[in-house]
Amino acid sequence: MTENFLQISKMDQIKKSYLTRNYILVAFAFFSLLLYNPVFGIKVNNVKELNEALDAVKPGGKIILANGIWINAEFLFNAKGTEKAPIEITAEEKGKVFIEGRSNLRISGEYLVVSGLVFRNGYTPTGDVIAFREKEGVYGNHCRLTECVIDNFNNPERFETELWVSLYGKNNRVDHCYFVDKRSQGVTLAVRLEDKAGQENNHQIDHNYFGFRQNLASNGGETMRLGTSPNSLTTSGTLVEANYFEHCDGEQEIISNKSCGNTFRNNTFWECSGTLSYRHGHDNLAEGNFFFGNGKDNTGGIRIINERNKAINNYFYKLTGYRFRGALVVMNGVPNSPINRYNQVVGGVFSNNTFIDCDYIQLCAGSDKERTAVPFDTKIENNVFYHSTAKEIFTAYDDISGITFTNNYLNTGVKPLVDKGIQVVDMKLVTNQTGLAAVESPGMHNAGCTITKPGATAENTGVNWYPHKSVELRFGTGKEIAVEPGENTLAEAVNQSKPGDVFVLKTGEYPNAKNIFIRNAVTIKAAPGAKPVLTTEKNSLFSIENEGALKLSGLEISGAKSPDMAGNSIVTTSKYSMNRNYKLIVENCSVKDLDVNYAFDFMKIYKNTMADSIVIRNCRFTNITGHVLELNKEYEDLGIYSAEYVILENSEFTDVQNSVLTVYRGGTDESTFGPAVKITNCTITNCGKGKRNPGQNVIYLHGVQLAKINNLNLVESADFRLFLTNGDPVTKIDKLNIYPEADIVSNNKKYELTNLTHQAGN
Numbered sequence: 001m002t003e004n005f006l007q008i009s010k011m012d013q014i015k016k017s018y019l020t021r022n023y024i025l026v027a028f029a030f031f032s033l034l035l036y037n038p039v040f041g042i043k044v045n046n047v048k049e050l051n052e053a054l055d056a057v058k059p060g061g062k063i064i065l066a067n068g069i070w071i072n073a074e075f076l077f078n079a080k081g082t083e084k085a086p087i088e089i090t091a092e093e094k095g096k097v098f099i100e101g102r103s104n105l106r107i108s109g110e111y112l113v114v115s116g117l118v119f120r121n122g123y124t125p126t127g128d129v130i131a132f133r134e135k136e137g138v139y140g141n142h143c144r145l146t147e148c149v150i151d152n153f154n155n156p157e158r159f160e161t162e163l164w165v166s167l168y169g170k171n172n173r174v175d176h177c178y179f180v181d182k183r184s185q186g187v188t189l190a191v192r193l194e195d196k197a198g199q200e201n202n203h204q205i206d207h208n209y210f211g212f213r214q215n216l217a218s219n220g221g222e223t224m225r226l227g228t229s230p231n232s233l234t235t236s237g238t239l240v241e242a243n244y245f246e247h248c249d250g251e252q253e254i255i256s257n258k259s260c261g262n263t264f265r266n267n268t269f270w271e272c273s274g275t276l277s278y279r280h281g282h283d284n285l286a287e288g289n290f291f292f293g294n295g296k297d298n299t300g301g302i303r304i305i306n307e308r309n310k311a312i313n314n315y316f317y318k319l320t321g322y323r324f325r326g327a328l329v330v331m332n333g334v335p336n337s338p339i340n341r342y343n344q345v346v347g348g349v350f351s352n353n354t355f356i357d358c359d360y361i362q363l364c365a366g367s368d369k370e371r372t373a374v375p376f377d378t379k380i381e382n383n384v385f386y387h388s389t390a391k392e393i394f395t396a397y398d399d400i401s402g403i404t405f406t407n408n409y410l411n412t413g414v415k416p417l418v419d420k421g422i423q424v425v426d427m428k429l430v431t432n433q434t435g436l437a438a439v440e441s442p443g444m445h446n447a448g449c450t451i452t453k454p455g456a457t458a459e460n461t462g463v464n465w466y467p468h469k470s471v472e473l474r475f476g477t478g479k480e481i482a483v484e485p486g487e488n489t490l491a492e493a494v495n496q497s498k499p500g501d502v503f504v505l506k507t508g509e510y511p512n513a514k515n516i517f518i519r520n521a522v523t524i525k526a527a528p529g530a531k532p533v534l535t536t537e538k539n540s541l542f543s544i545e546n547e548g549a550l551k552l553s554g555l556e557i558s559g560a561k562s563p564d565m566a567g568n569s570i571v572t573t574s575k576y577s578m579n580r581n582y583k584l585i586v587e588n589c590s591v592k593d594l595d596v597n598y599a600f601d602f603m604k605i606y607k608n609t610m611a612d613s614i615v616i617r618n619c620r621f622t623n624i625t626g627h628v629l630e631l632n633k634e635y636e637d638l639g640i641y642s643a644e645y646v647i648l649e650n651s652e653f654t655d656v657q658n659s660v661l662t663v664y665r666g667g668t669d670e671s672t673f674g675p676a677v678k679i680t681n682c683t684i685t686n687c688g689k690g691k692r693n694p695g696q697n698v699i700y701l702h703g704v705q706l707a708k709i710n711n712l713n714l715v716e717s718a719d720f721r722l723f724l725t726n727g728d729p730v731t732k733i734d735k736l737n738i739y740p741e742a743d744i745v746s747n748n749k750k751y752e753l754t755n756l757t758h759q760a761g762n
């Protein structure tokens, strides 16, 4: 059989070689087609092959990045397509090409289309993840970034400034991308106008899904920025259309507009803390946008500065933001303002907008000794303002005679700001045919927003092949795990934790010779009726690491077995920069005997860390040689701070030698929301009087933007000190009972104090 098969006749040989030659020709033609045919494209497996393919690529060509993980890949897509025949660089399969490690992408040249890539598990070696340039002066023009994902591609150093997308050049488009979980400092997407080659750019940013961006607690947390102040009087001409912004909470400016001639159309802002801010530049238009606050803190609408900026036919729903974060904010300017300060509002037009249950409309906002130029030649017309509960929603901080009000409507029960131009009518809150809250009244004519549903949604933006990510750290979503008393049982259990796990402790002692590292959302609680006691032989019991959140409930925590060294603590943050905000909740706990050596704190934080919230509820703290909470490690006065919400409720603090609470936020920057401090029903006895507390403050709030104190008893303790700075902090103190010696001390009197009981010493 084999022999017969191998015995090939001469004729067969001739035939065979003829056929082989034909096969080779056909195969050559086929592979040529693969190499050069735009339909098939050329597949590359590494950066070297990609660069070779780019050298050979012709207009209409297509280069395909092979599925898999591309690690430490610095891509430079430098090629020239044509309008009719662009060059495409794409993924073998969308969502299966992952760019990881220290990687980035530069797009330079003309008519290039990049699609299908996912950046994750890493960060850029340069200042941008994706830049539309090779280097200074060498830009991409007529290029498009579409259907790409950047997910948590962040420098571990919180304040290392990095941008995710930098748009240089002209006529570029970013569309249908999904950007989620930007953490470190730097704008998510920026339009760069540094030179003429980027001005009058005609860029288009559309149908992108801008997902969760955590509160940075500093300037530099914008989701989008167009221009910078030095070039803010040049025209950008960018269209920002039909994008979906969800929980973009980086700072006060969701979008910081710093250039002229931009259009923001039909975007949806879903529960975003901050505003679309016309920070600099003239002749910008916001039209047909939807702002849904849904009652979340610091949600805002549109903030106006500069000339001929307009907001027309927009919809605003349940926005709570105050001052610069109001639903509509018209700022005061600085006379002859330097370019980086505040230009006067001139020729502003705000018409046909609908505001439903929005708490604050702020006019002449920011009025102070420097910002004295009031709005001029500005129109507020054909708007509808409805509020179901508030008696007052307008605040005028200065002279509003430069604002003309025409044909605006307000519902009965809310106080109009001016006699003419705001008509009070009975309105009915209804649900329109698309399910949106709307108002009706026979008394209203030609007013309010005419668009009845948002054009941009989570479904019609971004990509459909990458899961939407929920980033919130949540307690109690994992398993319940019983932990027996004994040496290190808790440390060993928690060090294996999965997100949301709950560790349930019994009556007995839990001594720990090891640190307990909190690397995700962990709850440690007593079983019903149980009395577990936790001690540690380390300098600290719990260390909250990046991605961590800790909830303690029903525990007794004793410092009695801590090492005989100064500076112990029960909870610390990571000692290193944390790019993820953490949470700490302590409830129904008794914390005592933190008195082994001096400066024993309940909590010790480190620089470049940030808490979303620190909550102490129904707790007793007794006998502590250091602080309970000392949140003052951002000392450079750059407006950076360490915790957004600090809440003390129904708790007692006794014999704490240093302060019970110190919160420090220095500097004059106005980009952030917090910190916010709330103290309710607390008693502080014999605290703040140790010799290592030179300020002799039991509570020290410096630069806190919102403080609400209700029913606080200070018994034989040191002073309650306030340093009120930075704009217009809100400080409300009700039912403060001070027993001998102490006082409330403040740098100014801009706080509300009601029901002070001050009992002099005997």
Ligand code: CA
Pocket: 219, 220, 221, 222, 251, 253, 256, 671
């Ligand atoms: Ca900013």
